Each structure stands twice: as structure tokens, then as C-alpha cells.
Amino acid sequence: MKQKIELNIETRTSGRAGARGLRVRKMVPGVIYGAIENATVAVHVNDIVKYNTRAYENTLLTLKSDDSKLNGKVALLKEVVVHPLTRKPEHVDLFAIDLTKTVRVSVEVRVEGKAIGLAEGGLLNIVARQVEVECLPTAIPEALVVDVTNLNVGDSMHVSDIVVPEGVKMISRPEITIAAVVEQQEEAVAAPAAAAAAPAAAAADGKAPAAKK
Known part of the structure; x- marks a missing residue:
């Protein structure tokens, strides 16, 4: 059974100004859904990088938040969207679960x-x-x-x-x-190796390989 870990999250507002503020504080925007009312949240980039690994796959995350609707809820890290070039997290999905349901x-x-x-x-x-x-x-x-x-x-x-x-x-x-x-x-493995060796052998004999027609 996976260990339980506390994950600090913040509620957030949408919009460009809010997004800029999150980047400055190294927070990644995200959403939480499932056994809870959908909410927009933000998680620190260091936490996402740490827990988005095989070692923490399916780990139960106990949410810590100033929002009473979110605080104490348990969630799984469902998906992390990363930038295709920098590989930095750009968005995170959290799936809230009911511990009494499969x-x-x-x-x-x-x-x-x-x-x-x-x-x-x-x-x-x-x-x-x-x-x-x-x-x-x-x-x-x-x-x-x-x-x-x-x-x-x-x-x-x-x-x-x-x-x-x-x-x-x-x-x-x-x-x-x-x-x-x-x-x-x-x-099947030997054939490509033999074909690759043929030009080298021909060069050693002073003969150029025949041109393809």
C-alpha cells in the first residue's frame, strides 16, 4: 500500500494577471475534480516534479489548503502536462477520491x-x-x-x-x-551486419562497391 503524503495547494482565479503571479511564485495551475466540487488550484512546481515519478505513482495525497472544502481531502495525481521543450510542468490534474469507494x-x-x-x-x-x-x-x-x-x-x-x-x-x-x-x-541480425561490412572489405581490397542501378 502506498504511503500518504500531504500536498499543499492553493485556490486560484483565472486570468492573465493570475497566471503571471503564479509563474513568479513558481506555482503551477491545476484543477481538482472527482469526489468533490470542481475547483481551480495551484501547486508548487517542486512538489509536482517530486511526486510525478514512478516512485510516487498512486500515492494518496492528503490536501492541505486554507479552503475548508479542500483541506483534508484525499486525491491522486492524475495527470501533469509538461512543456514539450523545457519539460517544465505547465498544468496539473488532481483526482479527489472517496476512501470508501473503489x-x-x-x-x-x-x-x-x-x-x-x-x-x-x-x-x-x-x-x-x-x-x-x-x-x-x-x-x-x-x-x-x-x-x-x-x-x-x-x-x-x-x-x-x-x-x-x-x-x-x-x-x-x-x-x-x-x-x-x-x-x-x-x-536476421547477422544479415545487416554483413551488408554493412561489405563496403569496408571492398575498400580494403582496393575495389569500390558496385553502383546500384
């Missing part, structure tokens, strides 16, 4: 173990790194683990193979592949 969230899938098929020349291909589950906010798993140790070449693991904790319902389709051990395509 939510649907994406949870990380962690692959553990060394597949036995690797010793046979196979390659481990990770297909899906997240799945969708439904549960109470306080029961959101930090991650779901799959052990690929017993996978031979040609074997795979699917969503149906994931064991979820009690109180957690899997929403992703059971047939979705999580990981597979596949054969290495040696010939």
Missing part, C-alpha cells in the same frame, strides 16, 4: 527471476509493464510481481498468471501477454 488505477508489473530459457539462447521480452486494477484507495498495490524463472523458449506469462492481493480486482484482459521468452533471430 477506484480503477494502473499498477506497475515487476518481472523477477531469470528465465531458464535464457540459458538455451532465448531472449526475455517484456511486453506489458502495467495493468489496470480496481480496489479501495487504501488497498492499491505498490506493484504486482510475476516470476519468470520457469519460462522456457516459447513460453509466456499473461495477465491471468498474476496473483493479486485480496480485495484487488484485475481489470486488464486475462489474455494480455506480460512477458515471453523468444528465440534470437541470429540470421
Whole structure:
């Protein structure tokens, strides 16, 4: 279960003047919606940068605000819009939740173990790194683990193979592949390498490669 963290937010007014003031104070505009009346808010850029990472994914944020309607509410960091060049946060969405009602969230899938098929020349291909589950906010798993140790070449693991904790319902389709051990395509890899080496070999022999017609 994810830890609870306090997040300071401010209510804000729309308009150019308000936006300029937010930038000066390094505040990022945002909205909060969900199990609450929609409101426009602002969050300090440092908090967004810190919590918009995998380490804090699905973390329950207890809001701290001078507005009594927002103070003490619990929310998830739903989305952060960043500038395409500077990568600085430009807008944030917070999703207020009711701790007594289930939510649907994406949870990380962690692959553990060394597949036995690797010793046979196979390659481990990770297909899906997240799945969708439904549960109470306080029961959101930090991650779901799959052990690929017993996978031979040609074997795979699917969503149906994931064991979820009690109180957690899997929403992703059971047939979705999580990981597979596949054969290495040696010939396909060798062909481009051989083609790239041909001009160099011809130059070493003093012969120029034939022109394409």
C-alpha cells in the first residue's frame, strides 16, 4: 500500500494577471475534480516534479489548503502536462477520491527471476509493464510481481498468471501477454551486419562497391 503524503495547494482565479503571479511564485495551475466540487488550484512546481515519478505513482495525497472544502481531502495525481521543450510542468490534474469507494488505477508489473530459457539462447521480452486494477484507495498495490524463472523458449506469462492481493480486482484482459521468452533471430541480425561490412572489405581490397542501378 502506498504511503500518504500531504500536498499543499492553493485556490486560484483565472486570468492573465493570475497566471503571471503564479509563474513568479513558481506555482503551477491545476484543477481538482472527482469526489468533490470542481475547483481551480495551484501547486508548487517542486512538489509536482517530486511526486510525478514512478516512485510516487498512486500515492494518496492528503490536501492541505486554507479552503475548508479542500483541506483534508484525499486525491491522486492524475495527470501533469509538461512543456514539450523545457519539460517544465505547465498544468496539473488532481483526482479527489472517496476512501470508501473503489477506484480503477494502473499498477506497475515487476518481472523477477531469470528465465531458464535464457540459458538455451532465448531472449526475455517484456511486453506489458502495467495493468489496470480496481480496489479501495487504501488497498492499491505498490506493484504486482510475476516470476519468470520457469519460462522456457516459447513460453509466456499473461495477465491471468498474476496473483493479486485480496480485495484487488484485475481489470486488464486475462489474455494480455506480460512477458515471453523468444528465440534470437541470429540470421536476421547477422544479415545487416554483413551488408554493412561489405563496403569496408571492398575498400580494403582496393575495389569500390558496385553502383546500384
